[in-house]
Amino acid sequence: xxxxxxxxxxxxxxxxxxxxxxxxxxxxxxxxxxxxxxxxxxxxxxxxxxxxxxxxxxxxxxxxxxxxxxxxxxxxxxxxxxxxxxxxxxxxxxxxxxxxxxxxxxxxxxxxxxxxxxxxxxxxxxxxxxxxxxxxxxxxxxxxxxxxxxxxxxxxxxxxxxxxxxxxxxxxxxxxxxxxxxxxxxxxxxxxxxxxxxxxxxxxxxxxxxxxxxxxxxxxxxxxxxxxxxxxxxxxxxxxxxxxxxxxxxxxxxxxxxxxxxxxxxxxxxxxxxxxxxxxxxxxxxxxxxxxxxxxxxxxxxxxxxxxxxxxxxxxxxxxxxxxxxxxxxxxxxxxxxxxxxxxxxxxxxxxxxxxxxxxxxxxxxxxxxxxxxxxxxxxxxxx
Numbered sequence: 001x002x003x004x005x006x007x008x009x010x011x012x013x014x015x016x017x018x019x020x021x022x023x024x025x026x027x028x029x030x031x032x033x034x035x036x037x038x039x040x041x042x043x044x045x046x047x048x049x050x051x052x053x054x055x056x057x058x059x060x061x062x063x064x065x066x067x068x069x070x071x072x073x074x075x076x077x078x079x080x081x082x083x084x085x086x087x088x089x090x091x092x093x094x095x096x097x098x099x100x101x102x103x104x105x106x107x108x109x110x111x112x113x114x115x116x117x118x119x120x121x122x123x124x125x126x127x128x129x130x131x132x133x134x135x136x137x138x139x140x141x142x143x144x145x146x147x148x149x150x151x152x153x154x155x156x157x158x159x160x161x162x163x164x165x166x167x168x169x170x171x172x173x174x175x176x177x178x179x180x181x182x183x184x185x186x187x188x189x190x191x192x193x194x195x196x197x198x199x200x201x202x203x204x205x206x207x208x209x210x211x212x213x214x215x216x217x218x219x220x221x222x223x224x225x226x227x228x229x230x231x232x233x234x235x236x237x238x239x240x241x242x243x244x245x246x247x248x249x250x251x252x253x254x255x256x257x258x259x260x261x262x263x264x265x266x267x268x269x270x271x272x273x274x275x276x277x278x279x280x281x282x283x284x285x286x287x288x289x290x291x292x293x294x295x296x297x298x299x300x301x302x303x304x305x306x307x308x309x310x311x312x313x314x315x316x317x318x319x320x321x322x323x324x325x326x327x328x329x330x331x332x333x334x335x336x337x338x339x340x341x342x343x344x345x346x347x348x349x350x351x352x353x354x355x356x357x358x359x360x361x362x363x364x365x366x367x368x369x370x371x372x373x374x375x376x377x378x379x380x381x382x383x384x
Contacts, residue, residue: 017207018205018207021205021206021207022204022205024206025204025205025206026204030058033058034058034059034060034069035060036206036209037057037058037059037060037209038059038208038209038212038213039059039060039061039070040202040212041054041059041202041203041208041209041212042054042057042059042070042072042202042203043133043134044198044199044202044203045188045195045198045199046144046195047183047190047192047195048143048144048147048151048182048183048184049140049143049144049147049183049184050140050143050175050184050186050188051133051135052076052133052144053072053076053077053078053133054072054076054199054203055072055073055074055075055076056072056073056074056082057070057071057072057076057082057203058070058071058072058082061103063103063104063362063364064103064104064105064236064359064362064364064366065104065236065239065240065243065359065366066235066236066239068104068105068106069106070107071107073085075129075131075152075154077129077130077131078101078102078107078110078112078130078132078133079107079130080106080107080108080113085127085129086127087127087154087155088124088125088126088127089125089126089157090123090125090126090127090157090158090383091126091127091129091154091155091156091157091158092115092119092126092127092128092129092156092157092158092159092160092383093129093131093145093148093154093156093158093159093160094112094115094128094129094130094131094132094159094160094162095130095131095132095136095141095144095145095159095160095161095162096132096136096141096161096162096163096164096305097132097133097134097135097136097137097162097164097166097167097170098132098133098134098135098136098364099132099162099164099305099307099364099365100112100130100132100136100162101130101132101133101134102130102132102365102370103134103364104359104362104364104366105366105367105370107130109367109370109371110130110370111365111370111371111373111374111377112128112130112132113130114370114371114374115128115374115377115378115383116128118374118378119383123384126383129156131144131145131148132162135170135174136167136170137166137167137168137170137171137174137175137282138161138163138167138171138281138282138285138286138289139170139171139175139178139184139281139285140175140184141161141285141286141289142178142182142285142286142288142289142292143178143182143183143184145159145289145292145293146182146292147182149292149293149296149298150182150292156296156298157298157299158298158299158300158301158383159293159298159299159300159301160301160302160303160377160381161286161289161300161301161302161303162303162305162340163282163286163302163303163304163305163327164304164305164307165261165262165265165305165307165309165310166261166262166307167282168261168264168275168278168279168282169260169261169262169264169278170261171278171281171282171285172274172277172278172281174186178285178288236367240360240366243360243361244355244360246355246360248351251312251351251354251355252312254361256308256309256362256363257308257309257312257313259309262309263275264276264278264279264319265309265310265313265315265316265319265320266313266314266315266316266319267316268316268318268319271316271319271322275319276322279322279323279326280326283326283327283329283330286302286327286330287330290330290332290334290335293334293335294332294334294335297334298334299334299336300334300335300336301335301336301337301338301381302327302330302335302336302337302338303337303338303339303340303377304323304324304327304337304338304339304340305340305373306339306340306341306344307363308354308358308363309363311344311350311353311354312350312351312354324339336381338380338381340373340376340377342376342379343357343369343372343373343375343376344357344372356368356369357369357372
């Protein structure tokens with residue numbers, strides 16, 4: 001009885017605290033709230049396709065060379081500001097993983113943001129949407145696009161899918177099958193009510209912002225240490241120039257080059273063990289996606305992005321050929337395939353490519369890399 005009485009009192013106190021927390025957080029000024037938010041608060045769960053960005057979010061992230069502000073529109077897509085989308089005659093949807101989301105930089109500097117700016121110079125009757133989110137793969141592309149087209153009924157006219165090498169691994173090991181309703185199966189919470197409660201708690205309470213900063217416990221020593229480290233005021237260019245002093249040998253030893261995610265590109269044993277099946281699974285996802293968009297007369301363009309692992313190491317030619325041939329097999333009258341591999345040509349060697357176009361010690365495109373990708377996409381696709 002004593003335990004039940006204690007539990008009852010605890011739940012009452014907890015309910016009162018959470019109610020006050022939600023009310024207090026609700027009335028905080030938007031600018032202050034954006035600074036208090038942990039970026040994990042806006043990377044929410046999805047019942048249909050595993051995860052997404054919260055609609056109409058505003059928060060700060062730090063990935064790359066500077067802290068920058070992220071905005072999402074009413075659809076939960078990364079955007080230049082919080083805005084309600086007004087669809088036009090032409091509505092272009094981009095989807096991909098962290099390369100397409102554009103981690104580390106503001107929306108305006110991502111290749112999607114640059115494409116939007118360029119296309120809208122001459123055409124006011126066009127809308128550009130970025131549905132890309134980090135850790136996406138072809139399994140999510142299929143599930144999410146079905147959701148956007150057939151459940152949300154968005155009037156999309158063109159879709160651009162940007163696939164990277166890491167997608168293949170995620171399709172094989174991170175995400176499971178897709179059911180007959182195009183709902184992605186995975187190991188996380190699958191109950192709609194639980195998902196909605198988690199998402200609400202993450203986005204509307206101060207206690208979550210605190211807890212998420214001190215978990216897992218291994219981050220606490222780093223947080224304490226950061227309090228005593230002198231803060232530097234270096235901007236993006238200064239930080240980049242400082243890191244450019246890295247040697248070629250240091251680049252060759254970077255850990256991301258040897259992740260299991262990319263082993264299938266360099267080892268025939270790994271390709272035979274899981275890589276081929278994973279590639280086939282990704283291609284089948286894209287085939288199903290092609291069927292969906294063809295029914296709606298939507299133009300589909302698929303890009304395969306060459307990333308640092310392929311640029312800095314020599315992939316097995318037979319494996320790379322298998323990947324390219326598999327993607328080429330997707331082509332129809334309404335589906336086109338392109339390699340994104342011209343953007344890094346013209347540099348004296350692979351190390352200069354990496355230093356110029358990617359964040360040092362990371363795989364992601366920097367501002368210049370995004371600009372080069374933007375230019376290549378517009379050379380290969382005529383959106384007029």
